[in-house]
Amino acid sequence: MDEERGAAAAAAAADEIRRLPAEVNWEMLDKSRFFVLGAALFSGVSAALYPAVVVKTHLQVAPPPQAAAATVRAILCRDGLRGFYRGFGASLAGTVPARALYMAALEATKSSVGPAAVRLGVSEPAASAVASAAAGVSAAVAAQVVWTPVDVVSQRLMVQTGAACRYAGGADAFRKILAADGVRGLYRGFGLSIITYAPSNAVWWASYAMAQRLAWRVVGADRSESYPALMAVQGASAAVAGGAAALVTMPLDTVKTRLQVMETDGMAARPTLGSTMRGLLKEGGWAACYRGLGPRWGSMSLSAATMVTTYEVLKRLSAKEGSLG
Numbered sequence: 001m002d003e004e005r006g007a008a009a010a011a012a013a014a015d016e017i018r019r020l021p022a023e024v025n026w027e028m029l030d031k032s033r034f035f036v037l038g039a040a041l042f043s044g045v046s047a048a049l050y051p052a053v054v055v056k057t058h059l060q061v062a063p064p065p066q067a068a069a070a071t072v073r074a075i076l077c078r079d080g081l082r083g084f085y086r087g088f089g090a091s092l093a094g095t096v097p098a099r100a101l102y103m104a105a106l107e108a109t110k111s112s113v114g115p116a117a118v119r120l121g122v123s124e125p126a127a128s129a130v131a132s133a134a135a136g137v138s139a140a141v142a143a144q145v146v147w148t149p150v151d152v153v154s155q156r157l158m159v160q161t162g163a164a165c166r167y168a169g170g171a172d173a174f175r176k177i178l179a180a181d182g183v184r185g186l187y188r189g190f191g192l193s194i195i196t197y198a199p200s201n202a203v204w205w206a207s208y209a210m211a212q213r214l215a216w217r218v219v220g221a222d223r224s225e226s227y228p229a230l231m232a233v234q235g236a237s238a239a240v241a242g243g244a245a246a247l248v249t250m251p252l253d254t255v256k257t258r259l260q261v262m263e264t265d266g267m268a269a270r271p272t273l274g275s276t277m278r279g280l281l282k283e284g285g286w287a288a289c290y291r292g293l294g295p296r297w298g299s300m301s302l303s304a305a306t307m308v309t310t311y312e313v314l315k316r317l318s319a320k321e322g323s324l325g
Helices: 002-019 031-061 068-085 088-119 124-159 170-186 190-219 221-225 227-261 273-290 293-318
Strands: none
Touching (some): 031 068, 031 088, 031 124, 031 227, 031 293, 088 124, 088 170, 124 190, 124 227, 190 221, 190 227
């Protein structure tokens, strides 16, 4: 009897997945169209969300605690709207290769791990979650090879003020960091970035896959053919997953940001993970680790919803002729 109930549950789960919107996998994509369109779409999304990243970075590195609204006013008074886009050129230059690596690793891993898990006897819902988690880890690791130097350069530019501008631009910052600290300086915080983003991506993509299935149960899988319903479910699922990931990874992100923007001069010892964490806790206790949570929560939730809906549209626009049936 138990075996019959188990078989019936597995069959019901498989039927539920088959009724969901068709997944556009790696083999179905026109790769050149995928990367060209992806570069354009994600550059636009990055430009829209960049001011929130600037505010979050200022809050994380400012010694006395500040309110987000006060930080916004200070940036406006000091630099005008331009202040919200300090370092954007450097960030944008890294967006295209980093996103390309991220998307390639994500789709390739998901397309190989999912079927392999099913062949090993894992149920389709579980295989989907495992494939999404593995894809998130591989994508995060691949993208950080590019993103860490870009983060170091762009964050240095974000927090410098008009009265004390050490860098003339992204290229100048790159040269000076390289001269002062070598390649190691450009990859400061790389290990912490992997520790932060690999588990975060694994949880995010697995949560996103599960949230979608739960949402379709509420909305009704028969409405998956409706484009507005599809976008709404994907966007809401992504926003929930993004907000949760922001809360969990906030302390590590604050330490990483501090570590990346700290200057080293002359005989001063290079900042380490331990010294940065001790300084942060001494400054404001555990609450200091959550400075900038509001902007980061909002940015990651909005970014997740925007990025995922954009990404799903991108995959459908990039699908080979006839591959969607």
